[in-house]
Amino acid sequence: MLTTEVPAREELVRRATDLVPLLSSKAAWSEENRRLHDDVIEALADAGIFRLRAPRRFGGFEADTRTLVDVSAALARADGAAAWTASVYWIPTWMACLFPEGVQEEVFSTENVRICGTLSPTARATPVDGGITVSGKWGFISGALHSHWQVVVAVQIGPDGQPAPVMALVPMSDLQTIDDWHTSGLRGTGSISTVAQDVFVPAERVLPLGAVLQGQHASPANADSPVYRAPLLPVASASSVGTALGLARAAKEEFLERLPGRKITYTAYEHQAEAPLTHHQVAEASLKIDQAGFHAHRLADQVDTKGAENSPWTLEERVRARADMGAVCRLAKEAVDILADASGGSSIYNNVAIQRIARDVQAVNLHALMHPDTNNELYGRVLCGLEPNTLYI
Template identity: 70%
Template sequence: MLTTDVQTREQLVRRAADLVPLLRKNAAWAEENRRIHEESIEAMADAGVFKMRVPTRYGGYEADARTLVEVGAALGRGDGSTAWIASVYWIPTWMVGLFPDAVQDEVFATADVRVCGTLSPTGTATPADGGVVLNGKWGFQSGALHSHWQEIVAIQMGPGEPMPIVALVPISDMTIIDDWHTSGLKGTGSVSTVADGVFVPSERVLPLPAILQGQGASAANANSPIYRAPLLPVASASSVGTVLGMAKAAREVFFERLPDRKITYTGYAHQNEAALTHLQVADATNKIDEAEFHATRLATLLDDKCASGAPWTLEERVRARGDLGAVCGLARQAVDILATASGGSSIYLDVPTQRIARDVQAATMHALMHPNTNAELYGRVLCGLEPDTLYI
């Protein structure tokens, strides 16, 4: 099994857990200002969060999936938006490791480099002498306001058949559109970015199908275990910890408030005496435990496959997305139960429950994290049909 050194994992998880009070303190500010507080960004950098998927030769950790899940869950206990940003950075940072070594030298020359991006091909790439020219608009760019680079997916037009490509672009080459006005994950600042005739040299362009298969152009990373995986299982394992952490945060907040609560208009002077409360907290806790099972199973699958280098079966690939969807569905159900049990006073903005509920809803509506979408794909393949998407 692929493992991060136990001492290193424990250190990274402990550092992330130590950030919980700070992230909770800054969560309301982040939501109001629609971006992560710089204090939180600096604290995560100091804790090594942004180096977790950076190759060791650049001072990174090349952390395994189990470490990503545990650190993501710790950050999620502090603030969903902040944890979301960290998990988003881990995915494009891993993708950078598939590019030629000279490109990695350029990107990782920046200390605590942060790379944002999505997989939606909402722009075009026109061949030009020595590279391509990008035009288009990319939405949901979580972390763009704090990024140094953006990973862009575009459709390369002619000659020949159109082909999806992945390009690495300095964020300074992009125009940021402040359009992030949402009901949940407000603090992520997931704005849109626009490319207007941006030139990208050919060494910073790779075919998307190769990236999806985890087939890179890096000689230095060719034997690194973390690069022996398709992109979607990597992205899935990078994301689940954040959602799990939000569910744990909802439970923590509930029990912090419980001793001082009654159930209004009932005979219960203390909520903790009500049988209904007992059923609610047991149900929510079981769902959180089930979500943690799926998150751990996903991380174990990814780490084991990376360590062995064995080919991925189709069922394993869609099960990774199935586990991702299961974590999201169970976490959302748990938060909903706890929010319902928290009563009318929990709708005040100084009570984190309402923000956690909105954040977990927003996270689970993401196209690659939606419980229904992932369950349908998993069931489709279990029924003997071919997947109806390239994103497996």
């Protein structure tokens, strides 16, 4: 085992920022080929981005969620697909740290291991001697093409006849992939589908999803680490929001970079920067970006604080974590939409980044777990004294 000195947050953000020129240069290729360029994966690995959520004893950094927000926001300045894929890897990597020590030793023996996954129980699990067999299909598996393992969720029928979802770790070599990622946004993530056909999973690589959602795990070695003490959904929420925030910041940078010398066609404004309308648009978008940053960092700070204190989560805190995530997505999209609408007809060309940013932030908002409307309804439902209508809190 290896214990690594953990870089400070500022150092990790600097590393991510240093990758901006490379990621920018490969963004068009990644979008066209519907997967991240191999050079991007190598650069992210070299910068330690894939080790942020791995345990220190395996060479990881055990970074807090505030660091995840700031790192992914920095990456999204260049390419939302790269930032999103890195963020997605962090969540199943964290989930892998809930399994028994022997499983972790196997998984983290691969340097810069990449683990993809999903929480959707779109497969069935059948008990067999020594474990389970899994059959089914999972969609939207971001980063699958560059992954070593996948966290899968399947439904197992218990002895009482009741369905019980389980979470399992499966090597990518045991799965088939389907090249079906033909989308308008986040094209570079390569979020293809994966398929299992009677894949055997040993019992030590299977955990009940219900226990995981409640913050229970089978890793005594990680039980005392603040990073692994939070419930799954707040962790996943905080891990995801940096991409949306970074996309909004990228849209503002792109707009202001193109602003000098631009005019408003068919008007008397020879310089768009002189138009009062432009002033209102930039101000409104900037304030929305600031608000998105507030919700992103409030969410991350709550996850980190409660992990450090090892204090229980109330129901309201859990659903507010999802509401904060939804607020970041909504505000980021609103800011991007304002700036994209103000960017003129020339912005629809493929070589102008803001059109890709707009499509990427829309894709983030349409994600089932991140959709602002879904998260607002859940938060309001609990605030009104009703029980949550989902297990994913």
